[in-house]
Amino acid sequence: MLADPSPSLRSVTTSVLPSQRHRPADPPVTAEFRYWRRLIPVLAALALLTRVPSFRHPLWNPDEGYLAVQARQLASGGTLYATVVDRKPPLLPWLYEAVFALCGDTSLTPLRLAAAAAQLLTALALAATARSRWGDRAGRTAGVLYLLVSVGLNPEDAQAATFEVFMLPFTAAAVLCAGRGAWTRAGLAVAGACLTKQTGGAALVPVLWLLWHRPGPRRTPVLRTLVGVALPIAAVAWLTGPSRFLFWTVTGSAAYASFTGSELHVLTRGLTNTALLAAGCAGLLPPVVRVLRIARTGAVDLWLWLAASAGAVLLGFHFFGHYYLQLIPPLVLLATGALQILPTHRLTGALCASACACALFVAWGLLAPRPDLAHTQRLAAAVEARTGPAERVLVWGIHPETYWMAGRAPASRFLTAGLLTNYSGGRDGPQVGEKYAVDGAWRDFRAELTDRPPALVVDDSRGKPFAPDRLPTLRRFLASRYDRSCVVDGAVFYVRAR
Structure with missing residues (x-):
């Protein structure tokens, strides 16, 4: 504790009214x-x-x-x-x-x-x-x-x-x-x-x-x-x-x-x-x-x-x-x-x-404005309009709130690209990729997508290092099962191939 150089520092001087002088504490x-x-x-x-x-x-x-x-x-x-x-x-x-x-x-x-x-x-x-x-x-x-x-x-x-x-x-x-x-x-x-x-x-x-x-x-x-x-x-x-x-x-x-x-x-x-x-x-x-x-x-x-x-x-x-x-x-x-x-x-x-x-x-x-929030709201509205309440979707990005705003369940336990690429740690360079994922994450991710393919995939990477074209596993999955549908506010939407 701080040194107390004098007793007076702990005392509090107050004026006492005459009627209070003999009042017990x-x-x-x-x-x-x-x-x-x-x-x-x-x-x-x-x-x-x-x-x-x-x-x-x-x-x-x-x-x-x-x-x-x-x-x-x-x-x-x-x-x-x-x-x-x-x-x-x-x-x-x-x-x-x-x-x-x-x-x-x-x-x-x-x-x-x-x-x-x-x-x-x-x-x-x-x-x-x-x-x-x-x-x-x-x-x-x-x-x-x-x-x-x-x-x-x-x-x-x-x-x-x-x-x-x-x-x-x-x-x-x-x-x-x-x-x-x-x-x-x-x-x-x-x-x-x-x-x-x-x-x-x-x-x-x-x-x-x-x-x-x-x-x-x-x-x-x-x-x-x-x-x-x-x-x-x-x-x-x-x-x-x-x-x-x-x-x-x-x-x-x-x-x-x-x-x-x-x-x-x-x-x-x-x-x-x-x-x-x-x-x-x-x-x-x-x-x-x-x-x-x-x-x-x-x-x-x-x-x-x-x-x-x-x-x-x-x-x-x-x-x-x-x-x-x-x-x-x-x-x-x-x-x-x-x-x-x-x-x-x-x-x-x-x-x-x-x-x-x-x-x-x-x-x-x-x-202060929040441009990222406006982007997420536009994305969520587009996801909600293109899927049913019971359908699962995959939003490949760093904004998991899209699922919450759209009212749609995620197709994977991995809610952002971060756990699968290390991007969520703030990396924007060489330490991003499949080999930097949480141990076993890609194995579980592949199993989830194979067992229950999402009705819609949203690529919200927008040129960041975790884009699907830099990730062989995700790139092959999209190429084999999905067709490109549209672009909403820079995010690419994929629907299942018929």
Whole structure:
């Protein structure tokens, strides 16, 4: 924790009315209740306001489309990691499936509300952590700052209801529980983060640091933490099939997690998203840098959390914008701690700068066009017009949301060309092709197309490296069984030969 240079930094001076001088102090429980009763509505309103742009479009990015199609497949009897596949853990596909079951599967509005709730929970966990370390004002500061900077990226990354947004409440809760010595709950929170996205495991680093530096015996806390982490993951692995779970979440992504190929493209993306995050955190970075220059800050666990999260961003060498969301919670706590030992005007400046940056990013989300979405909508309308509700189609591209918008079932478990060519990893050069596919994917893909040929094939590659003419297996399949029908917005439609 940050060094406290004087007792006065923890005191709060207030004026006391004559009628209040002899009034007994509120019981601690009452004071706690009053604190959160006042703070929670403010943070809830701010969470909704900062995520207003998320309701503007039916979809923000292909990850949302992928999850929506997965949820429909699961609801139709699909099996996760067998007939429904992705490289991600299962919690979010299951959440989408549950929300669709309750609210219908034609709109992501309920998921948008769930994402706002996830951001609120993250803010509350950070506020509780800051309050326990530095007092009431710090708690309010951390909660407000987090929500202001949580949208400081490209809206396609910050406003989408995808993995990182739902992972962050678990990571923040893990650090909060560890700070309170609740080791089993800290382990369970880490497990929840890992089962939402693998990189959520970065939260285990600060948890273990706090455990190691606690007074007293360590054996029991270590066991409780490890059991809390291991049991949920083992249960999910058993439920989905241990070998399949391990393959799809860990071992089956060797080609994806590689820096070879498209180095300049990937580095440019990384630098761009770093600059965007720095702009969104314009109110946080100056106090952190200032305190680093004038004092020892302590808070080693927070620095380790930030470092581990940075490692998670680097993992796989893709630098997608939504990866950077994982950096925001530790940055917020470090800035909050720094502001406790700086003059009050620094806090005002940090809040104002964060509010201004937030306003710019919210305006960007409200005003920026989405040409890819318009293309997908035109494609989906054409697919719907040319097929019946019970017919299966194959959309060969990187926009799985086409299936969801068209209301048509995919002909394959592989919802994008990425798992079959490695293109979804952001590659645009030599690391794209059949030989870079997930192990065994082309074998399963050929079997699916042979057993149940799609009524319609849509080649949405539009000149990209995964075009069928560069893939012998797909090229031969189309040439032997399908006729070219038409072109819609650059995508080539094929129908079965008669």
